[in-house]
Amino acid sequence: ARIVGNGVDLEGRPYVVLSNTAFYPTGGGQPHDTGTIEGVRVIDVEEVDGEIRHFLDEELHSQKEVEAAIDWERRLDHMQQHAGQHILTAAFVRLFGFQTVSFHLGKGLVSIDLDVESVTAEQMAAAEKLANDIILENRPIETKWVTEDELSEFSLRKQVSVTDEIRLVIIPDFDDNGCGGTHPSSTGQVGLLKIISTEMQKRKVRVHFVCGDRVLQQLHRKHEELSAASKLLSAPEDGVRSAIERLLSSHHELEKSLEKTNEELLSFEAKHLLEMKNGNIVKGSFTERTVQELQKLARMIVAEDNSVIVFLAAENEDRLQFVAARGASISPSMKLVSAAVLPHLNGKGGGNDAFVQGGGEQKMAAEELLNVMENTIIN
The missing domain is CATH 2.40.30.130 (Elongation Factor Tu (Ef-tu); domain 3)
Structure with a gap:
């Protein structure tokens, strides 16, 4: 050129x-x-x-x-994926009437969006089988330039978007489609097609798949992952699923046990803080405690003694978080506490008259924050 x-x-x-x-x-x-x-x-x-x-x-x-x-290797890969898309799309149309509304050829996976809200595993398997049957038959893939007047001679699965210089890609007795992309000369050159996964995308089903050499690449990658998992679990490759199920079951039991133990520790801690109360005020400062734990602890304390006010604060990295709660027989609103301390932290919070929580920048120590909270009620 x-x-x-x-x-x-x-x-x-x-x-x-x-x-x-x-x-x-x-x-x-x-x-x-x-x-x-x-x-x-x-x-x-x-x-x-x-x-x-x-x-x-x-x-x-x-x-x-x-x-x-x-770059022929790249071109051949794209030809395999694009032709595979035509074949899989036509398979969904022939078997179930599912139309494809978009197509994307990515570096790893190829995807089509089906204009339906759900596809069963059985339908996926049937479409994949039909697609691979067409590939195995090694049918020719023909290209033909036609005019708009000649379109009626072909069974197009969707209307073309151009009016002149119309290029059709034809798989005889299976699929006629307007397309300007690159394709091999026969379906056999696609090699193989494998559906990898599906997901919902804006009320459409997105189907991820691969063709040709990408099937081997996926198989190799998945085999490496399976082999690594097999070694970590000390289980044969065909026993990885059972080993993971046992591990998950054990993990869930351990989580339940830890949760129960944590509840018992919090209950003991709540009673200990109650013993240390000053008048009707219970205070506690901590480091690296989640606000969820502070909330549980405060609720346990006021449940144990409905005549106390609880102030808890925790320093977490560069954040300072707090909880304030009152027993049922106490009248001051905890919203007053929240409103008083949040400006000191440039923070945010929420709650009701009986219980508030919040947090912000660590501009003071937790002990200082507790004093501000207490002074708000005293004054």
Whole structure:
């Protein structure tokens, strides 16, 4: 080809425009090709204002004919994934009438969004099987340029968005679809298709899958993870699931035991703080205690003695948190305490007349904060 245009985009990337090109520009859910032009790396390809711009990692100027080469490994991968998408999409349509509304070819996984709110495991398995049957049959994948008037001769699974120079990608007796992407010449070249996972996306089902060499890559990665898990659990690979279930069961039992022990310790701590009360005021300062623990402790204390007021504060890294509670027979509102101390902390809090909590910047020690809280009630 010849270089018929040069430029630099707004990001400072140099580019050339060729008299003709084999490089696919980003579009239709498929990423761009990479490769070289006269040995200079092509890092991106985009269609801008009707011209195909080949973005380079350095400037290139030549009046002579230049030689360009695409990265074939990348192109073949994209061809496999894109053709696999056509096949899987057609399988969902043929079996269940599920239409695909979007397609994305990522670096690791490929995805389609089905225009339905749920898909069963059985439906996924059936679509995957049909797709692999079509791949195994090694049907030809044909491309054909047609006019708008000729479209009625084909069973398109969706309407095309262009009106002239319409390119159809055809898998005989299975799928006719308007598409400008790259595809192999037969379904057998897709190799294999495997659905990896699904997720909900804005009332659509997103299906993640891979084709061709990516299936082997996924298998290799998952085998490494399974092998590592097998060694950690000291279990055979086919026994990893059972070993994890036993481990989780043991973990849940341990959590329950720890929770019960913690409740007992908090109950003992509440009684100890009550013994240390000054008049009807109970105070306690701590470090690295969660506000949830402070809340439990305060509720235990006022449940044990409804005639006390409880002030608790904890220093957590650069945060200072507090809880204030009153027994049922005490009248002062704890909201007064919260309103008085929060400005000292540039903090936020909430609660009601009987119980408040809050926190903010650690601009004073926990003991100082407790004194401010107590003075608010005394005054």
